[in-house]
Amino acid sequence: MNSKRSEPQTAASSYSRKPVDAHVHVVGTGSGGTGCWLRVSVWRRPMAALMLRHSGLPLTALRTGLDGLYISRLLEMVRSSSLSAVVLLAQDLARDEQGLPLRGGGAFYVPNEYVLRLAREHAEFLPAVSIHPGRPDALEELERCLAGGAVMMKCLPNCQNINCSDRRFTRFWERMAQAGLPLLAHTGGEYTLPVVRRDYSDPRTLTLPLECGVNVIAAHCATKAGLTDPEYFHIFAAMTRRFENLYGDNSAFTVPIRGRRVRECLGEPLVQRIIHGSDFPVPVFGHFAWLRGFVDWQTFRRWERHPNVLERDYQLKMAMGFPPDTFTRIWKLLRTPVSAGRQTSTEKPG
Numbered sequence: 499m500n501s502k503r504s505e506p507q508t509a510a511s512s513y514s515r516k517p518v519d520a521h522v523h524v525v526g527t528g529s530g531g532t533g534c535w536l537r538v539s540v541w542r543r544p545m546a547a548l549m550l551r552h553s554g555l556p557l558t559a560l561r562t563g564l565d566g567l568y569i570s571r572l573l574e575m576v577r578s579s580s581l582s583a584v585v586l587l588a589q590d591l592a593r594d595e596q597g598l599p600l601r602g603g604g605a606f607y608v609p610n611e612y613v614l615r616l617a618r619e620h621a622e623f624l625p626a627v628s629i630h631p632g633r634p635d636a637l638e639e640l641e642r643c644l645a646g647g648a649v650m651m652k653c654l655p656n657c658q659n660i661n662c663s664d665r666r667f668t669r670f671w672e673r674m675a676q677a678g679l680p681l682l683a684h685t686g687g688e689y690t691l692p693v694v695r696r697d698y699s700d701p702r703t704l705t706l707p708l709e710c711g712v713n714v715i716a717a718h719c720a721t722k723a724g725l726t727d728p729e730y731f732h733i734f735a736a737m738t739r740r741f742e743n744l745y746g747d748n749s750a751f752t753v754p755i756r757g758r759r760v761r762e763c764l765g766e767p768l769v770q771r772i773i774h775g776s777d778f779p780v781p782v783f784g785h786f787a788w789l790r791g792f793v794d795w796q797t798f799r800r801w802e803r804h805p806n807v808l809e810r811d812y813q814l815k816m817a818m819g820f821p822p823d824t825f826t827r828i829w830k831l832l833r834t835p836v837s838a839g840r841q842t843s844t845e846k847p848g
């Protein structure tokens with residue numbers, strides 16, 4: 499146990515001015531009994547190999563046991579970076595209309611209990627659980643996760659088949675709002691994972707949780723991931739004017755197509771809603787930011803080959819002009835559990 503975690507009054511109070519990466523995936527093959535699994539289809543294998551190489555992990559880890567190595571590498575990167583912590587994301591299954599696992603169930607799975615445990619063990623990790631609100635035990639799982647110290651909820655509506663605006667989920671969103679648990683939801687196209695419902699890439703599917711009062715972070719600000727994706731960025735930007743509880747993250751803004759919207763995201767008033775995230779282990783490149791003139795040649799050369807990709811991403815985002823608040827804004831949104839099973843300090847009377 500890390501001594502920093504022994505204080506019951508949350509990481510937020512002591513670290514709230516320090517930078518956080520709010521979008522970091524956990525991946526595992528289940529080695530060491532983590533409960534994770536990973537299915538890499540033949541045509542996604544080169545992408546998986548690239549991600550491992552970028553993370554400084556050997557390709558053999560996929561066969562010999564990835565889980566422990568992945569976490570040690572992450573810890574080592576956070577500790578030697580400008581970041582104080584990273585938000586670790588669990589990953590629920592893709593589910594059908596009844597909330598039962600879809601055949602195939604997605605490309606990877608990370609149990610909530612695993613990220614909650616990692617966060618109890620290491621102060622550098624802040625736990626974001628993942629709950630498909632349509633699963634039969636969604637509310638019970640939400641209570642379990644709140645009691646376990648969850649600070650955020652993550653979902654991918656288009657990959658997990660979640661229509662966030664389905665009225666059946668109203669109670670689920672209301673409970674999240676009451677508990678002060680923010681939602682990080684993938685928006686825009688997706689190419690590293692199989693997509694079940696392309697139309698759920700549209701940020702307008704997030705209307706119901708926003709109306710219920712949940713603080714929502716639209717991952718990637720609904721930018722396109724591929725040339726043929728519909729463009730939802732302007733819809734997201736317009737929604738931030740309607741909903742003061744809507745934010746967007748700049749995760750994967752160093753990859754070619756998503757990075758096109760940096761200038762718009764740096765403009766007022768939208769810049770006040772942007773949150774830093776890397777989308778690790780998605781690779782971080784500086785080439786596109788340099789080619790578009792978002793970073794200069796020296797900055798690009800200095801960070802391009804830096805082995806710590808979390809630091810590389812942080813430095814490139816700083817060089818792009820994201821103001822310091824971008825890197826600490828998440829502290830305002832994260833739930834701050836006082837201690838397991840008790841009412842949270844951000845909880846509103848029900």
Ligand SMILES: [Zn+2]
Pocket residue numbers: 521523717749777
């Ligand atoms: Zn992601």
